[in-house]
Amino acid sequence: MSDPKITAGIDIGSITAKAVVMRDGNILGTRVRFTGYNAKKAGQDVLDGLLSEIGLMPNEVATVVSTGYGRNAVDFADKAITEITCHGAGAWFINPEIRFVIDVGGQDSKVIRLDNNGKVVDFAMNDKCAAGTGRFLEVMARALEMDLEAFGDLSLAGTPAKISSICTVFAESEVVSLIAKGETRENIIAGIHESVASRISAMARRIGIVLPIMMTGGVAKNKGILQAMEKKLGAPIVVSGYAQVNGALGAAILAGRM
Template sequence: MIFAGVDVGSLSAEAVLVKDNEILAHSMITVKPNPVTSATLVMDEVLKQTGLNMEDISCCVSTGYGRERIPFAQYDVSEISCHGKGAHWANKEVRSIIDVGGQDSKLILIDENGDLDDFMMNDKCAAGTGRFLEGIAKTFGIHVSELGDLALKGQEAIPISSICTVYTQFDVMSLLADGRTKEDIALGVSESLATRLNKMVVQLGLRDKLCCTGGVAKNKSVVECIEKVTKKEVVSLGDTDPQIIGALGAALYAGEMHLKQLQKEAKLEEIM
Protein backbone atom coordinates (compact mmCIF):
# COMPACT_ATOMS: atom_id res chain seq x y z
CA MET A 1 0.00 0.00 0.00
CA ILE A 2 1.06 3.57 -0.73
CA PHE A 3 0.49 6.43 1.69
CA ALA A 4 0.74 10.16 1.04
CA GLY A 5 1.50 13.21 3.12
CA VAL A 6 1.14 16.80 1.98
CA ASP A 7 2.44 19.79 3.93
CA VAL A 8 1.24 23.27 2.95
CA GLY A 9 3.26 25.96 4.71
CA SER A 10 3.49 29.72 4.36
CA LEU A 11 6.41 29.65 1.88
CA SER A 12 6.53 26.15 0.41
CA ALA A 13 4.44 23.01 -0.02
CA GLU A 14 5.77 19.47 0.04
CA ALA A 15 4.35 16.04 -0.77
CA VAL A 16 5.76 12.62 0.09
CA LEU A 17 4.73 9.11 -0.93
CA VAL A 18 5.64 6.22 1.37
CA LYS A 19 5.53 2.51 0.55
CA ASP A 20 6.61 -0.27 2.92
CA ASN A 21 7.82 2.42 5.38
CA GLU A 22 10.24 3.81 2.79
CA ILE A 23 10.08 7.07 0.82
CA LEU A 24 8.86 6.32 -2.68
CA ALA A 25 8.97 9.89 -3.99
CA HIS A 26 8.78 13.49 -2.83
CA SER A 27 8.24 16.93 -4.31
CA MET A 28 8.21 20.58 -3.20
CA ILE A 29 6.97 23.84 -4.70
CA THR A 30 6.62 27.49 -3.75
CA VAL A 31 3.16 28.02 -2.32
CA LYS A 32 0.36 29.65 -4.27
CA PRO A 33 -2.16 32.08 -2.70
CA ASN A 34 -4.68 29.27 -2.24
CA PRO A 35 -3.57 26.30 -0.06
CA VAL A 36 -5.81 23.90 -2.01
CA THR A 37 -4.07 24.90 -5.23
CA SER A 38 -0.66 24.44 -3.59
CA ALA A 39 -1.58 21.00 -2.27
CA THR A 40 -3.04 19.89 -5.58
CA LEU A 41 -0.02 21.04 -7.60
CA VAL A 42 2.58 19.45 -5.32
CA MET A 43 0.61 16.20 -5.12
CA ASP A 44 0.19 16.12 -8.90
CA GLU A 45 3.95 16.52 -9.23
CA VAL A 46 4.82 13.64 -6.92
CA LEU A 47 2.22 11.39 -8.59
CA LYS A 48 3.67 12.31 -11.99
CA GLN A 49 7.12 11.19 -10.80
CA THR A 50 5.81 7.73 -10.00
CA GLY A 51 3.16 7.33 -12.70
CA LEU A 52 0.51 6.88 -10.03
CA ASN A 53 -2.99 8.32 -9.60
CA MET A 54 -4.80 9.38 -6.43
CA GLU A 55 -6.78 6.14 -6.69
CA ASP A 56 -3.51 4.30 -6.01
CA ILE A 57 -3.09 6.07 -2.66
CA SER A 58 -4.53 4.09 0.26
CA CYS A 59 -4.63 7.08 2.59
CA CYS A 60 -3.51 10.71 2.58
CA VAL A 61 -2.86 13.00 5.56
CA SER A 62 -2.47 16.77 5.26
CA THR A 63 -0.53 19.06 7.58
CA GLY A 64 0.61 22.68 7.74
CA TYR A 65 -1.42 25.88 7.73
CA GLY A 66 -3.84 24.76 5.05
CA ARG A 67 -4.29 21.21 6.32
CA GLU A 68 -8.02 21.42 7.09
CA ARG A 69 -8.90 22.54 3.57
CA ILE A 70 -7.28 19.81 1.48
CA PRO A 71 -10.15 17.90 -0.20
CA PHE A 72 -8.22 14.76 -1.14
CA ALA A 73 -6.81 14.13 2.37
CA GLN A 74 -8.72 11.71 4.59
CA TYR A 75 -7.20 13.10 7.79
CA ASP A 76 -5.24 16.14 8.96
CA VAL A 77 -2.56 16.25 11.67
CA SER A 78 -0.71 19.24 13.15
CA GLU A 79 2.69 20.04 11.66
CA ILE A 80 4.19 19.78 15.16
CA SER A 81 3.31 16.09 15.46
CA CYS A 82 4.26 15.43 11.82
CA HIS A 83 7.74 16.92 12.23
CA GLY A 84 8.24 14.74 15.28
CA LYS A 85 7.12 11.61 13.45
CA GLY A 86 9.18 12.37 10.34
CA ALA A 87 12.35 13.30 12.22
CA HIS A 88 12.14 10.12 14.30
CA TRP A 89 11.82 8.05 11.10
CA ALA A 90 14.94 9.71 9.67
CA ASN A 91 16.98 9.35 12.88
CA LYS A 92 15.68 7.13 15.69
CA GLU A 93 17.95 8.89 18.24
CA VAL A 94 16.32 12.31 17.80
CA ARG A 95 14.45 13.63 20.84
CA SER A 96 14.53 17.40 20.21
CA ILE A 97 13.63 19.22 16.99
CA ILE A 98 14.02 22.84 16.01
CA ASP A 99 11.71 23.50 13.10
CA VAL A 100 12.26 26.90 11.48
CA GLY A 101 9.27 27.54 9.25
CA GLY A 102 8.46 30.45 6.99
CA GLN A 103 6.00 32.01 9.41
CA ASP A 104 6.97 30.64 12.82
CA SER A 105 9.50 28.43 14.56
CA LYS A 106 8.97 25.58 16.98
CA LEU A 107 10.92 23.56 19.49
CA ILE A 108 9.50 20.04 19.62
CA LEU A 109 10.28 17.32 22.17
CA ILE A 110 9.43 13.72 21.29
CA ASP A 111 9.65 10.33 22.99
CA GLU A 112 11.38 7.14 21.86
CA ASN A 113 8.47 6.36 19.53
CA GLY A 114 8.51 9.73 17.81
CA ASP A 115 5.32 10.85 19.55
CA LEU A 116 4.94 14.42 20.79
CA ASP A 117 5.83 15.08 24.43
CA ASP A 118 6.01 18.88 24.53
CA PHE A 119 6.57 21.88 22.28
CA MET A 120 6.95 25.64 22.20
CA MET A 121 6.41 28.16 19.41
CA ASN A 122 8.26 31.44 18.99
CA ASP A 123 6.44 34.70 19.60
CA LYS A 124 4.54 36.26 16.73
CA CYS A 125 7.55 37.89 15.12
CA ALA A 126 9.16 37.03 11.78
CA ALA A 127 12.67 37.65 13.16
CA GLY A 128 12.91 34.00 14.24
CA THR A 129 11.64 32.49 10.98
CA GLY A 130 12.53 31.72 7.40
CA ARG A 131 10.76 34.89 6.27
CA PHE A 132 13.40 36.83 8.21
CA LEU A 133 16.15 35.23 6.12
CA GLU A 134 14.13 35.71 2.95
CA GLY A 135 13.90 39.44 3.64
CA ILE A 136 17.64 39.74 4.23
CA ALA A 137 18.41 37.79 1.04
CA LYS A 138 16.12 40.11 -0.91
CA THR A 139 18.03 43.09 0.46
CA PHE A 140 21.27 41.49 -0.75
CA GLY A 141 19.74 40.78 -4.15
CA ILE A 142 20.29 37.01 -3.85
CA HIS A 143 18.13 33.91 -3.43
CA VAL A 144 17.57 32.83 0.16
CA SER A 145 19.28 29.50 -0.61
CA GLU A 146 22.54 31.42 -1.18
CA LEU A 147 22.49 33.17 2.19
CA GLY A 148 24.01 30.31 4.17
CA ASP A 149 27.06 29.89 1.94
CA LEU A 150 27.55 33.66 2.01
CA ALA A 151 27.50 33.67 5.82
CA LEU A 152 30.03 30.83 6.00
CA LYS A 153 32.52 33.14 4.30
CA GLY A 154 32.08 35.79 6.99
CA GLN A 155 35.11 36.63 9.12
CA GLU A 156 33.48 38.73 11.84
CA ALA A 157 29.77 38.60 12.61
CA ILE A 158 28.11 42.01 12.57
CA PRO A 159 25.72 42.22 15.55
CA ILE A 160 22.12 42.64 14.42
CA SER A 161 20.31 44.45 17.21
CA SER A 162 16.86 44.95 15.69
CA ILE A 163 14.25 42.32 16.48
CA CYS A 164 11.89 43.48 13.72
CA THR A 165 12.47 42.09 10.23
CA VAL A 166 11.59 45.38 8.54
CA TYR A 167 13.96 47.38 10.75
CA THR A 168 16.66 44.78 10.27
CA GLN A 169 16.48 45.23 6.51
CA PHE A 170 17.00 48.97 6.99
CA ASP A 171 19.95 48.20 9.30
CA VAL A 172 21.45 45.91 6.68
CA MET A 173 21.20 48.60 4.02
CA SER A 174 22.91 51.06 6.37
CA LEU A 175 25.68 48.57 7.13
CA LEU A 176 26.26 48.00 3.41
CA ALA A 177 26.42 51.76 2.88
CA ASP A 178 29.05 51.93 5.64
CA GLY A 179 31.20 49.45 3.73
CA ARG A 180 30.54 46.33 5.80
CA THR A 181 30.68 43.12 3.79
CA LYS A 182 27.67 41.02 2.90
CA GLU A 183 29.48 37.99 4.28
CA ASP A 184 29.95 39.48 7.77
CA ILE A 185 26.39 40.83 7.82
CA ALA A 186 25.01 37.45 6.75
CA LEU A 187 26.96 35.77 9.55
CA GLY A 188 25.49 38.28 12.00
CA VAL A 189 22.01 37.49 10.70
CA SER A 190 22.61 33.76 11.30
CA GLU A 191 23.72 34.45 14.86
CA SER A 192 20.71 36.71 15.43
CA LEU A 193 18.30 34.02 14.26
CA ALA A 194 19.98 31.34 16.37
CA THR A 195 19.89 33.58 19.44
CA ARG A 196 16.14 34.09 19.06
CA LEU A 197 15.60 30.35 18.66
CA ASN A 198 17.64 29.73 21.79
CA LYS A 199 15.05 31.63 23.85
CA MET A 200 12.71 28.67 23.34
CA VAL A 201 15.49 26.28 24.32
CA VAL A 202 16.12 28.18 27.57
CA GLN A 203 12.43 28.02 28.47
CA LEU A 204 11.59 24.45 27.42
CA GLY A 205 14.95 22.70 27.56
CA LEU A 206 16.55 20.22 25.17
CA ARG A 207 16.91 16.46 25.05
CA ASP A 208 19.62 14.57 23.23
CA LYS A 209 19.66 14.26 20.27
CA LEU A 210 18.82 17.56 18.54
CA CYS A 211 17.99 17.95 14.85
CA CYS A 212 16.75 20.79 12.65
CA THR A 213 13.90 20.52 10.16
CA GLY A 214 12.35 22.82 7.58
CA GLY A 215 13.98 24.68 4.73
CA VAL A 216 16.20 26.76 7.03
CA ALA A 217 17.86 23.52 8.19
CA LYS A 218 19.67 23.58 4.83
CA ASN A 219 21.39 26.83 5.87
CA LYS A 220 24.68 25.49 7.27
CA SER A 221 25.56 28.82 8.86
CA VAL A 222 22.32 28.93 10.86
CA VAL A 223 22.81 25.31 11.96
CA GLU A 224 26.36 26.06 13.12
CA CYS A 225 25.11 29.09 15.05
CA ILE A 226 22.37 26.98 16.67
CA GLU A 227 25.05 24.53 17.81
CA LYS A 228 27.07 27.44 19.18
CA VAL A 229 24.29 29.05 21.24
CA THR A 230 22.66 25.81 22.45
CA LYS A 231 25.99 24.06 23.04
CA LYS A 232 24.44 20.97 21.43
CA GLU A 233 25.42 19.11 18.28
CA VAL A 234 22.76 19.14 15.57
CA VAL A 235 22.59 15.54 14.35
CA SER A 236 22.03 14.52 10.75
CA LEU A 237 18.80 13.21 9.27
CA GLY A 238 20.79 11.06 6.88
CA ASP A 239 19.76 11.30 3.25
CA THR A 240 16.36 12.76 4.11
CA ASP A 241 15.78 16.34 2.96
CA PRO A 242 14.93 18.32 6.15
CA GLN A 243 12.39 20.35 4.17
CA ILE A 244 10.13 17.32 3.55
CA ILE A 245 10.07 16.11 7.16
CA GLY A 246 6.58 17.48 7.82
CA ALA A 247 5.11 15.84 4.73
CA LEU A 248 6.99 12.63 5.52
CA GLY A 249 5.50 12.57 9.01
CA ALA A 250 2.06 13.11 7.52
CA ALA A 251 2.55 10.13 5.19
CA LEU A 252 3.67 7.98 8.12
CA TYR A 253 0.57 9.02 10.06
CA ALA A 254 -1.51 8.10 7.01
CA GLY A 255 -0.15 4.56 7.26
CA GLU A 256 -0.91 4.34 10.98
CA MET A 257 -4.41 5.76 10.61
CA HIS A 258 -5.25 3.48 7.71
CA LEU A 259 -4.17 0.45 9.73
CA LYS A 260 -6.32 1.55 12.68
CA GLN A 261 -9.30 1.99 10.36
CA LEU A 262 -8.83 -1.50 8.92
CA GLN A 263 -8.62 -2.96 12.43
CA LYS A 264 -11.76 -1.08 13.45
CA GLU A 265 -13.65 -2.38 10.43
CA ALA A 266 -12.46 -5.92 11.13
CA LYS A 267 -13.79 -5.74 14.71
CA LEU A 268 -17.13 -4.46 13.47
CA GLU A 269 -17.40 -7.41 11.06
CA GLU A 270 -16.69 -9.82 13.93
CA ILE A 271 -19.47 -8.24 16.00
CA MET A 272 -21.93 -8.39 13.12
Protein backbone atom coordinates (compact mmCIF):
# COMPACT_ATOMS: atom_id res chain seq x y z
CA MET A 1 0.00 0.00 0.00
CA SER A 2 1.16 3.49 -0.78
CA ASP A 3 1.86 5.79 2.10
CA PRO A 4 0.33 8.33 2.73
CA LYS A 5 -2.94 6.59 1.86
CA ILE A 6 -4.78 7.71 -1.25
CA THR A 7 -8.46 6.78 -1.53
CA ALA A 8 -11.15 7.32 -4.13
CA GLY A 9 -14.94 7.55 -3.95
CA ILE A 10 -17.12 7.04 -7.01
CA ASP A 11 -20.80 7.95 -6.99
CA ILE A 12 -22.77 6.65 -9.94
CA GLY A 13 -26.04 8.54 -9.99
CA SER A 14 -28.87 8.27 -12.48
CA ILE A 15 -27.77 11.42 -14.31
CA THR A 16 -24.14 12.07 -13.37
CA ALA A 17 -21.12 10.09 -12.19
CA LYS A 18 -18.89 11.76 -9.62
CA ALA A 19 -15.39 10.97 -8.36
CA VAL A 20 -13.40 12.34 -5.43
CA VAL A 21 -9.79 11.46 -4.62
CA MET A 22 -8.34 12.09 -1.16
CA ARG A 23 -4.97 11.78 0.49
CA ASP A 24 -4.93 11.46 4.27
CA GLY A 25 -8.16 13.33 4.76
CA ASN A 26 -7.45 16.06 2.20
CA ILE A 27 -9.41 16.41 -1.00
CA LEU A 28 -7.05 16.19 -3.99
CA GLY A 29 -9.70 16.68 -6.64
CA THR A 30 -13.26 16.10 -7.82
CA ARG A 31 -14.84 15.35 -11.19
CA VAL A 32 -18.35 15.05 -12.63
CA ARG A 33 -19.52 13.57 -15.92
CA PHE A 34 -22.75 12.23 -17.37
CA THR A 35 -23.45 8.63 -16.47
CA GLY A 36 -24.86 7.61 -19.82
CA TYR A 37 -26.05 4.05 -20.31
CA ASN A 38 -22.91 2.27 -19.11
CA ALA A 39 -22.49 2.78 -15.37
CA LYS A 40 -19.28 0.77 -15.12
CA LYS A 41 -17.60 2.72 -17.92
CA ALA A 42 -18.81 5.99 -16.43
CA GLY A 43 -17.20 5.04 -13.12
CA GLN A 44 -13.93 4.06 -14.76
CA ASP A 45 -13.82 7.17 -16.96
CA VAL A 46 -14.66 9.66 -14.22
CA LEU A 47 -11.95 8.22 -11.97
CA ASP A 48 -9.34 7.93 -14.74
CA GLY A 49 -10.08 11.49 -15.83
CA LEU A 50 -9.69 12.78 -12.31
CA LEU A 51 -6.47 10.84 -11.68
CA SER A 52 -4.82 12.13 -14.84
CA GLU A 53 -5.97 15.66 -14.00
CA ILE A 54 -4.28 15.54 -10.59
CA GLY A 55 -1.29 13.57 -11.88
CA LEU A 56 -1.77 10.25 -10.14
CA MET A 57 -1.50 6.70 -11.46
CA PRO A 58 -4.41 4.28 -10.84
CA ASN A 59 -2.11 1.96 -8.88
CA GLU A 60 -1.40 4.75 -6.39
CA VAL A 61 -5.01 4.57 -5.16
CA ALA A 62 -5.12 2.23 -2.17
CA THR A 63 -8.86 1.82 -1.77
CA VAL A 64 -11.92 2.60 -3.89
CA VAL A 65 -15.47 2.73 -2.57
CA SER A 66 -18.43 3.02 -4.94
CA THR A 67 -21.86 4.39 -4.13
CA GLY A 68 -25.07 5.52 -5.83
CA TYR A 69 -27.51 3.47 -7.87
CA GLY A 70 -24.73 2.13 -10.05
CA ARG A 71 -22.54 1.16 -7.07
CA ASN A 72 -22.64 -2.55 -7.78
CA ALA A 73 -21.68 -2.00 -11.44
CA VAL A 74 -18.29 -0.58 -10.41
CA ASP A 75 -16.60 -3.94 -10.15
CA PHE A 76 -13.11 -2.52 -9.55
CA ALA A 77 -14.25 -0.91 -6.29
CA ASP A 78 -13.14 -2.58 -3.05
CA LYS A 79 -16.56 -2.09 -1.54
CA ALA A 80 -20.01 -0.76 -2.41
CA ILE A 81 -21.67 1.41 0.23
CA THR A 82 -25.09 3.00 -0.13
CA GLU A 83 -25.46 6.70 -0.82
CA ILE A 84 -27.24 7.13 2.54
CA THR A 85 -24.13 6.25 4.53
CA CYS A 86 -21.86 8.11 2.09
CA HIS A 87 -23.84 11.36 2.11
CA GLY A 88 -23.87 11.23 5.91
CA ALA A 89 -20.09 10.74 6.01
CA GLY A 90 -19.46 13.47 3.41
CA ALA A 91 -21.62 16.07 5.13
CA TRP A 92 -20.09 15.31 8.51
CA PHE A 93 -16.59 15.61 7.08
CA ILE A 94 -17.34 19.07 5.69
CA ASN A 95 -18.98 20.20 8.91
CA PRO A 96 -19.16 17.94 11.99
CA GLU A 97 -21.89 20.14 13.46
CA ILE A 98 -24.32 18.89 10.81
CA ARG A 99 -27.11 16.61 12.15
CA PHE A 100 -29.41 16.49 9.15
CA VAL A 101 -28.72 15.98 5.45
CA ILE A 102 -31.13 16.59 2.60
CA ASP A 103 -29.83 15.12 -0.62
CA VAL A 104 -31.68 15.81 -3.83
CA GLY A 105 -30.25 13.88 -6.69
CA GLY A 106 -31.31 13.03 -10.21
CA GLN A 107 -33.88 10.37 -9.48
CA ASP A 108 -34.25 10.37 -5.75
CA SER A 109 -34.37 12.61 -2.80
CA LYS A 110 -33.43 11.49 0.66
CA VAL A 111 -33.25 12.85 4.16
CA ILE A 112 -30.73 11.55 6.68
CA ARG A 113 -30.51 12.18 10.41
CA LEU A 114 -27.03 11.94 11.98
CA ASP A 115 -25.93 11.51 15.57
CA ASN A 116 -23.07 13.39 17.27
CA ASN A 117 -20.55 11.03 15.70
CA GLY A 118 -21.84 11.42 12.17
CA LYS A 119 -23.49 8.01 12.25
CA VAL A 120 -26.79 7.57 10.37
CA VAL A 121 -29.65 7.28 12.88
CA ASP A 122 -32.56 7.28 10.45
CA PHE A 123 -33.31 8.02 6.83
CA ALA A 124 -36.17 8.23 4.36
CA MET A 125 -36.25 8.24 0.58
CA ASN A 126 -38.86 9.03 -2.03
CA ASP A 127 -40.43 5.94 -3.47
CA LYS A 128 -41.31 5.05 -7.05
CA CYS A 129 -41.96 8.64 -7.99
CA ALA A 130 -39.70 11.27 -9.51
CA ALA A 131 -41.55 14.27 -8.08
CA GLY A 132 -39.22 16.16 -5.77
CA THR A 133 -36.06 15.15 -7.63
CA GLY A 134 -33.63 16.58 -10.14
CA ARG A 135 -35.42 14.74 -12.92
CA PHE A 136 -38.64 16.56 -12.03
CA LEU A 137 -36.84 19.87 -12.45
CA GLU A 138 -35.37 18.76 -15.79
CA VAL A 139 -38.82 17.89 -17.11
CA MET A 140 -40.13 21.26 -15.99
CA ALA A 141 -37.19 23.10 -17.58
CA ARG A 142 -37.98 21.33 -20.83
CA ALA A 143 -41.63 22.33 -20.62
CA LEU A 144 -40.55 25.95 -20.09
CA GLU A 145 -37.90 25.72 -22.83
CA MET A 146 -35.28 26.93 -20.41
CA ASP A 147 -31.83 26.04 -19.25
CA LEU A 148 -31.97 24.41 -15.82
CA GLU A 149 -28.96 26.47 -14.72
CA ALA A 150 -31.04 29.66 -15.00
CA PHE A 151 -33.91 28.23 -12.90
CA GLY A 152 -32.55 29.12 -9.48
CA ASP A 153 -31.90 32.83 -9.89
CA LEU A 154 -34.98 33.48 -11.99
CA SER A 155 -37.37 32.00 -9.43
CA LEU A 156 -36.09 34.23 -6.64
CA ALA A 157 -37.97 37.12 -8.23
CA GLY A 158 -41.23 35.19 -8.60
CA THR A 159 -44.39 34.67 -6.56
CA PRO A 160 -45.06 30.92 -6.50
CA ALA A 161 -47.81 29.83 -8.89
CA LYS A 162 -49.90 26.94 -7.59
CA ILE A 163 -48.70 23.51 -8.75
CA SER A 164 -51.06 21.09 -7.08
CA SER A 165 -50.19 17.77 -8.71
CA ILE A 166 -47.69 15.53 -6.97
CA CYS A 167 -46.98 13.60 -10.18
CA THR A 168 -44.20 14.73 -12.53
CA VAL A 169 -46.19 13.97 -15.64
CA PHE A 170 -49.36 15.70 -14.43
CA ALA A 171 -47.37 18.61 -13.01
CA GLU A 172 -45.87 19.06 -16.47
CA SER A 173 -49.36 19.42 -17.97
CA GLU A 174 -50.18 21.85 -15.18
CA VAL A 175 -47.14 23.91 -16.14
CA VAL A 176 -48.19 23.84 -19.79
CA SER A 177 -51.63 25.15 -18.84
CA LEU A 178 -50.10 27.85 -16.62
CA ILE A 179 -48.00 28.95 -19.62
CA ALA A 180 -51.17 29.04 -21.72
CA LYS A 181 -52.85 31.23 -19.10
CA GLY A 182 -49.99 33.70 -19.41
CA GLU A 183 -48.41 33.07 -16.02
CA THR A 184 -44.83 34.39 -15.86
CA ARG A 185 -41.89 32.04 -15.96
CA GLU A 186 -40.62 33.42 -12.68
CA ASN A 187 -43.86 32.56 -10.92
CA ILE A 188 -44.13 29.13 -12.52
CA ILE A 189 -40.58 28.23 -11.55
CA ALA A 190 -41.11 29.55 -8.05
CA GLY A 191 -44.22 27.33 -7.88
CA ILE A 192 -42.22 24.32 -9.10
CA HIS A 193 -39.61 24.94 -6.43
CA GLU A 194 -42.26 25.27 -3.77
CA SER A 195 -43.80 21.97 -4.81
CA VAL A 196 -40.43 20.19 -4.61
CA ALA A 197 -39.72 21.81 -1.24
CA SER A 198 -43.12 20.71 0.11
CA ARG A 199 -42.52 17.10 -0.74
CA ILE A 200 -39.04 17.02 0.71
CA SER A 201 -39.97 18.88 3.88
CA ALA A 202 -42.81 16.40 4.51
CA MET A 203 -40.29 13.56 4.21
CA ALA A 204 -37.86 15.41 6.49
CA ARG A 205 -40.49 15.94 9.15
CA ARG A 206 -41.36 12.26 9.04
CA ILE A 207 -37.99 11.28 10.47
CA GLY A 208 -37.70 14.40 12.67
CA ILE A 209 -35.55 17.40 11.79
CA VAL A 210 -32.49 18.18 13.89
CA LEU A 211 -30.45 21.34 13.20
CA PRO A 212 -28.18 22.26 11.56
CA ILE A 213 -29.19 21.05 8.12
CA MET A 214 -26.98 20.58 5.09
CA MET A 215 -28.27 20.15 1.56
CA THR A 216 -26.29 18.02 -0.86
CA GLY A 217 -26.68 16.70 -4.39
CA GLY A 218 -26.67 18.55 -7.70
CA VAL A 219 -29.99 20.26 -6.97
CA ALA A 220 -28.41 22.09 -3.98
CA LYS A 221 -26.78 24.40 -6.56
CA ASN A 222 -30.26 25.79 -7.29
CA LYS A 223 -30.76 28.88 -5.12
CA GLY A 224 -34.51 28.91 -5.69
CA ILE A 225 -34.98 25.41 -4.28
CA LEU A 226 -32.73 26.26 -1.39
CA GLN A 227 -34.75 29.32 -0.50
CA ALA A 228 -38.05 27.44 -0.83
CA MET A 229 -36.71 24.65 1.40
CA GLU A 230 -35.53 27.10 4.06
CA LYS A 231 -38.95 28.73 4.05
CA LYS A 232 -40.76 25.39 4.37
CA LEU A 233 -38.49 24.13 7.11
CA GLY A 234 -38.19 27.47 8.89
CA ALA A 235 -34.46 26.95 9.30
CA PRO A 236 -31.28 27.92 7.46
CA ILE A 237 -29.66 25.30 5.25
CA VAL A 238 -25.93 24.95 4.77
CA VAL A 239 -24.60 24.14 1.29
CA SER A 240 -20.95 23.35 0.72
CA GLY A 241 -18.95 23.81 -2.44
CA TYR A 242 -18.84 20.02 -2.61
CA ALA A 243 -22.63 19.54 -2.63
CA GLN A 244 -22.81 17.73 -5.96
CA VAL A 245 -19.89 15.40 -5.20
CA ASN A 246 -20.81 14.90 -1.53
CA GLY A 247 -21.73 11.23 -2.00
CA ALA A 248 -18.41 10.47 -3.73
CA LEU A 249 -16.64 12.46 -1.03
CA GLY A 250 -18.27 10.30 1.68
CA ALA A 251 -17.26 7.19 -0.25
CA ALA A 252 -13.61 8.38 -0.40
CA ILE A 253 -13.71 9.10 3.36
CA LEU A 254 -15.16 5.67 4.15
CA ALA A 255 -12.52 4.10 1.88
CA GLY A 256 -9.95 5.68 4.17
CA ARG A 257 -11.42 3.83 7.15
CA MET A 258 -11.11 0.42 5.51
